Amino acid sequence: MPLRIDVITIFPDYFAPLQLSLMGKAQQSGLVTIAIHDLREFTSDRHRSVDDTPYGGGAGMVMTPEPWGQAIDAVVTDQSTLIVPTPAGKLFSQPVAAELAHSTHLIFACGRYEGIDQRVVEYYRPRIDVRELSIGDYVLAGGDVATLAMIEASVRLVPGVLGNPESLVEESHQLPGVEYPSYTKPPTWRGLDVPEVLLSGHHDQIARWRAEQSTIRTTHNRPDLLPGS
Numbered sequence: 069m070p071l072r073i074d075v076i077t078i079f080p081d082y083f084a085p086l087q088l089s090l091m092g093k094a095q096q097s098g099l100v101t102i103a104i105h106d107l108r109e110f111t112s113d114r115h116r117s118v119d120d121t122p123y124g125g126g127a128g129m130v131m132t133p134e135p136w137g138q139a140i141d142a143v144v145t146d147q148s149t150l151i152v153p154t155p156a157g158k159l160f161s162q163p164v165a166a167e168l169a170h171s172t173h174l175i176f177a178c179g180r181y182e183g184i185d186q187r188v189v190e191y192y193r194p195r196i197d198v199r200e201l202s203i204g205d206y207v208l209a210g211g212d213v214a215t216l217a218m219i220e221a222s223v224r225l226v227p228g229v230l231g232n233p234e235s236l237v238e239e240s241h242q243l244p245g246v247e248y249p250s251y252t253k254p255p256t257w258r259g260l261d262v263p264e265v266l267l268s269g270h271h272d273q274i275a276r277w278r279a280e281q282s283t284i285r286t287t288h289n290r291p292d293l294l295p296g297s
């Protein structure tokens with residue numbers, strides 16, 4: 069059963085990259101189907117409007133609920149998971165990507181302006197799995213880039229998508245922290261040599277060196293990922 073993904077957005081062109089590379093191959097192979105829907109196709113006024121002023125005041129505009137209700141109703145089933153990207157969401161992570169990769173149907177609601185009327189989440193929450201997710205602690209201009217990131221991170225974990233499942237095995241065995249540095253040919257580049265140990269063929273020494281490098285980089289770049297932190 070392929071993973072089905074429906075993306076609802078006012079900027080369908082943002083999702084053209086999903087036809088390329090690994091995401092494109094995943095669709096051609098039938099492992100995943102991705103459909104992009106223009107939210108404005110679900111409006112009923114001649115201006116095809118999707119936003120209005122916020123109740124309670126405040127800057128900017130909020131996306132009105134009805135076009136979202138029409139658009140989501142057009143694709144939703146009882147097997148659907150509705151993903152709503154938002155700065156206020158739970159943090160998206162590799163474990164969440166793995167969960168989404170094993171879903172049957174994902175609907176991504178890509179908001180713009182200052183977000184989507186909260187009643188859309190409230191309406192679908194009793195009916196299907198609804199997840200408000202954030203990709204990080206910074207504010208984007210909308211949910212489209214976040215949706216691209218979440219789709220790419222999740223689809224690459226769908227069995228059969230990655231040509232070399234070995235890399236997933238290595239990822240899953242990764243010690244807590246960031247990965248070790250990687251090198252390839254040439255052995256010397258602009259006077260810089262590849263670390264000798266990597267050319268030695270001593271796999272135990274290489275594994276030890278890589279673990280040490282991972283710890284050094286994690287301590288420097290991501291101390292929050294160190295065990296016990």
Ligand SMILES: N#Cc1c(-c2ccc3ccn(Cc4ccc(CN5CCCC5)cc4)c3c2)n[nH]c1N
Nearest residue numbers: 153154179180183202203204206207208210211214
């Ligand atoms: N995932 C993810 C995201 C997003 C994201 C996701 C979806 C939408 C839809 C619209 N925007 C823009 C925006 C701009 C300002 C605010 C704050 N305002 C304060 C008072 C009312 C809102 C809210 C949203 C979005 C941003 N940003 N960063 C992430 N990691």
